Amino acid sequence: MYIGHYAAAAVLVGAIPGAPIPAAAVGVAWPDLAWPILVMAGREQVTVDRDDPLQRAVRFDSYPVSHSLVLSNLLALVPAAIFAIVYQSWIAGLVFWLGAVSHWILDLVVHRADLPLLGPGGHDRKLGAGLWDLPKTAFVLEYLFFAARVLLIASPGMYAGLLGGGLLLHLFNANSAFGFTRRNPLGTPARFASLTLVGYVAAIAWFATAWQ
Template structure:
């Protein structure tokens, strides 16, 4: 999931409107930001099918640090504490942690059965862990519509009216830029390699962080 993660950011900001926007925009993207760096450094693993651009063909084979429910949530306490200290606010730290954990929860409907719960790192194949995922990406057209609809509905019910045009239009633009991974317009995967794919994901979330932070103001 990409744009859909910002539904969680909108919900958190609606609960506490005085919360600074930037740390929440970063929080909901945090697991993928960490994942991009760990893939680039070879710590976590992903397999990219160079013959297909579809998101359903990506195989997330090893990512316990960034995308497990338990281990990732525990490790996220570190940046949450840092943001709390930077903003001198306990709530900002808590909200950051909640936003980051929401990433895993919102990934469950779209991912295949590859999201680890515990994040066991004792074996490279995650033996002894349990993996979840409902696999909506296997129905890419439905996934494409469902993700934007989910974000739009949450934004419409939580965001300030003055922010709605920027939020809905910006989300649609970014979602359309990612449409190749749902509809397969190209014969091959434009990224080609795991590191390039991770770099593409990082760039996408950097753009999303900037868009959401500016649009919510």
């Protein structure tokens, strides 16, 4: 899931008075900001099928630090505390942490059974509903989920920037849903991880700008 995480950011800034927009924008992205760095450092592993562009062909072999329910959200308390200090408000820290927690919950819908519960350990239970096995359906539903939250929470003056910008970012993932190319243009873990990092940095900047 990508743009769908910003449905959670919209809920947070819309529902919590005084919620700093950057705290929500970075918080919902936090696991996928940490993950590329850990992959490139060799601490977490992903397998990318060069001959299949679809997202369902990507195998997340190991990401117990960035994407476990317990450990990753405990570690997220550290950047949450930093946000609280920077903004001199516990609300900023709470918003960041809730955003990070929401990331795992939403990923649970689309991932296969590869999301760990606890963290490092060979016997950890892994979960995932596997919506990515229906790539076109997943692509459409993710944007509809995002758009519905925006229309319910944002003011009408924000609609163009949020819905249009969100759609543009979402279309960057169209090949992984519809398979326009025969091969995966991001055929290595390093390329896949790098694009993930760039994509979330762009999404953070967009959301922080559009939610004004």
